[in-house]
Amino acid sequence: MLKSRSQKLLMVTLVFALMLTLIPTMPAFAEGETMTMKQLYYSVWPEYDKAPDVLVIYSGVFVNDTGAPFQGELRYKVPKNANINMVCETEKGMLCQKYVVDKDNPDYDVIVWKPSHPVEPGAEFPVMMEYYHQPFAAGSSPKAFTETFRPAFPVETLAVDIKAPTGASEIALTPEAQQTESDAEGFTSYYYQYTNLTNEDAFTFDVSYVRESNEPSVDPGTGQGAPQEDSSSQAGSTNTMVIVLLLVFVALLSVFLFIAINNNNKQNQNKGKGKKGNKGNQGKGGGKGASAKKSSGKTSAEEKRKLRKMLIDGKISEETYHQLLEEIDD
CATH class of the missing domain: 2.60.40.1730 (tricorn interacting facor f3 domain)
Structure with missing residues (x-):
């Protein structure tokens, strides 16, 4: 029992001594320390x-x-x-x-x-x-x-x-x-x-x-410094400035509106002309379109015959033949 108590006391003493050695190394501000x-x-x-x-x-x-x-x-x-x-x-x-x-x-x-x-x-x-x-x-x-x-x-x-x-x-x-x-x-x-x-x-x-x-x-x-001018004259000059700024704003707004309306009218006129021109071209060029389709159909058939002949003659493989055939169809 005595031996156990003495061991505990020794342990507490060692821990306390260790704390005393560590305290001086801890950074801390002294009370009232300032820059x-x-x-x-x-x-x-x-x-x-x-x-x-x-x-x-x-x-x-x-x-x-x-x-x-x-x-x-x-x-x-x-x-x-x-x-x-x-x-x-x-x-x-x-x-x-x-x-x-x-x-x-x-x-x-x-x-x-x-x-x-x-x-x-x-x-x-x-x-x-x-x-x-x-x-x-x-x-x-x-x-x-x-x-x-x-x-x-x-x-x-x-x-x-x-x-x-x-x-x-x-x-x-x-x-x-x-x-x-x-x-x-x-x-x-x-x-x-x-x-x-x-x-x-x-x-x-x-x-x-x-x-x-x-x-x-x-x-x-x-x-x-305290203003020396009469307050009524200052108010009058302020009101005049406000009126001038409002007039300038209204004038600029009017210019922008005029330009916007003018551009809108021109665009509408151009659209109307474009529609008339397209109708005329459709009426005049109907036959040309049909003949173009016929000629393109003939060309495709001829190319397909040529591809078929090249496949029979062994000049292209069957895989290449089908690829080229798909390209013609497209």
Whole structure:
């Protein structure tokens, strides 16, 4: 009995030891392991196509530097209760993915999602994400907010773009922008660049400006600047264009119908002529047809006599004779 128990204990010990030796060789991702963002464009556009919302856009390229095919989770840290517009991978167009929102942290929410396929080691993986949040109330003056960028992944190069809305004045940013640029559409953009960020870093931008309008800078339906022309003149020009297109269509349809009817009439005329000609030929050529049949009958009989004579003279075999005879009959 004791010997049996000791053998069982030894067996269990050996199995446990074998499992311990195998566990280190099993590939596994450490908790929170993620890919590195090779280059990220982080755009902050207050009152762009929604007011008083601030639009934030992530647009970047991950690179799989984990040493194994990546099938894990990707995370974005966003303001509390942000309105997520899209979470997409952009390898082959805009392919948006399902995501969940982790609200456990009191300071920010976390967007959690997975790529639609494994990302091979060393491969690049382009992505895009948009969200809106409301850091200030409509009609406040000055309009001020704090934008905090918290990467949930290492970032090699970060480019920040803060775009002041059209009609804004007394614009103040902290820290001061590294570069400023204005365009013909009335926007002024402020640029920053950072390198070699870790997932523990955080960058804060304080933005304030004065703006009397509470309307978005661009038309939400088109993404373009708000139309300046009178809507009635636009409707009139649209109606004129529709009428012109209808007239062109009717004219083309009339031409096609005329050609089709004309061709149909010509075909009917040709058929009528063909029938009359055939009747005339039948009346005139009846005798010729009969004589042709008679002559062909005489020719067949003569050929059959020749074949018969060749068979009797031994010039062809009986099998050949019957074959040739069938050909004459046919």
